[in-house]
Amino acid sequence: MFRHNQIRILGIDAKWMALPYLLLILTLPGAGQARSSTDLVYRYHSIVPLGTEKIRLQPSQHLVDLIASAESGNFEGVERKDAPQKTRLVNANGSPFSFYPAEVTFRLTATTLNRLKDEDPPLEVNTAQDTNTFLLDLHMRLKVFRGLDAYELEPSDVDLIGMPAAIPYEERIYRATFDLDHIPADSRLVLEVFDSSDERISRFHLELF
Numbered sequence: 381m382f383r384h385n386q387i388r389i390l391g392i393d394a395k396w397m398a399l400p401y402l403l404l405i406l407t408l409p410g411a412g413q414a415r416s417s418t419d420l421v422y423r424y425h426s427i428v429p430l431g432t433e434k435i436r437l438q439p440s441q442h443l444v445d446l447i448a449s450a451e452s453g454n455f456e457g458v459e460r461k462d463a464p465q466k467t468r469l470v471n472a473n474g475s476p477f478s479f480y481p482a483e484v485t486f487r488l489t490a491t492t493l494n495r496l497k498d499e500d501p502p503l504e505v506n507t508a509q510d511t512n513t514f515l516l517d518l519h520m521r522l523k524v525f526r527g528l529d530a531y532e533l534e535p536s537d538v539d540l541i542g543m544p545a546a547i548p549y550e551e552r553i554y555r556a557t558f559d560l561d562h563i564p565a566d567s568r569l570v571l572e573v574f575d576s577s578d579e580r581i582s583r584f585h586l587e588l589f
Contacts, residue, residue: 419461419462419463421459421460421461421462422459422460423457423458423459424455424456424457424458424459424460424588425455425456425457426451426452426453426455426456427449427450427451428450428451428455428586429448429449430448430449430450430486430571430584430585430586431448431584431585432445432446432447432448432496432498433445433446433503433582433584434446434498434500434502434503435502435505435581435582436502436503436504436505437505437506437507437511437514438504438505438506438507439506440507440510440511442511443494443502444490444491444492444511444514444515445489445490445491445492445493445494445495445496446488446489446490446573446582447488447489447495447496448486448487448488448489448571448573448584449486449487450484450485450486450487450569450571450586451484451485451486451487451555452481452483452484452485453481454481455481457471457472458470458471458472458477458588459472460588460589467589469565469588469589477565477588478564478565479560479561479562479563479564479565480560480563480564480565480567480569480588481560482559482560482561483536483557483558483559483560484558484560485555485556485557486520486522486556486557486558486571486584487553487554487555488518488520488553488556488571488573489551489552489553489554490515490518490551490552490553490554491550491551491552492511492515492550492551493550493551503581503582505575505579505581507575507576509576511550512548512549512550513576514575514576515551516540516545517575517576518552518554518573518574518575518581519538519573519574520535520538520554520556520571520572520573520574521533521534521535522535522558522569522570522572523569523570523572524563524567524568524569525567525568525569525570526563526564526567526568533558533559533560535556535557535558536557536558536559537556537557538554538555538557539554539555539556540552540553540554541553541554541555565588566588566589568585568586568587569585569586569587570583570584570585571583571584571585571586
């Protein structure tokens with residue numbers, strides 16, 4: 381399990397670092413646009429938005445926005461083609477996209493800066509920690525679903541970017557890298573987010589098909 385005191389600090393300014401990813405999520409560039417052809421085509425980009433979730437910490441009543449994305453240069457230009465006979469993924473050069481990239485980095489922003497407007501009620505999460513400590517103790521695992529089989533992966537590397545952990549702040553940004561070598565592209569990936577008690581507080585899905 382990765383703890384915040386084991387995480388490398390890469391930067392000092394996190395105030396606006398999550399905003400581009402929020403805009404990506406709102407405009408959905410990861411899915412791309414449909415083309416006028418016999419196939420319905422979706423084009424992926426190097427950053428694939430996975431969604432957002434709002435949670436409320438109890439008893440403090442503090443709201444936390446979670447924003448997640450998957451990142452790999454190998455996603456750029458991949459197209460999903462929905463033909464009547466078969467759905468398929470192809471690279472930008474037209475070759476089959478059969479496996480996930482060997483490494484995929486998942487970016488998670490956890491912020492109390494009220495970046496998201498969500499009409500759905502937030503998920504209630506009980507914690508005895510103050511908000512800063514709660515954000516610093518978040519950690520992730522990846523669940524891989526292949527048919528009826530499922531297994532979990534721990535990240536090979538976790539970085540905390542932005543404000544150093546020693547400085548209390550309302551936002552923490554994590555980059556967790558997972559080794560996905562030879563995982564078929566039709567597998568379903570679920571990024572699970574846990575608190576310090578190893579209780580799952582959220583999950584985000586990545587499905588290319």
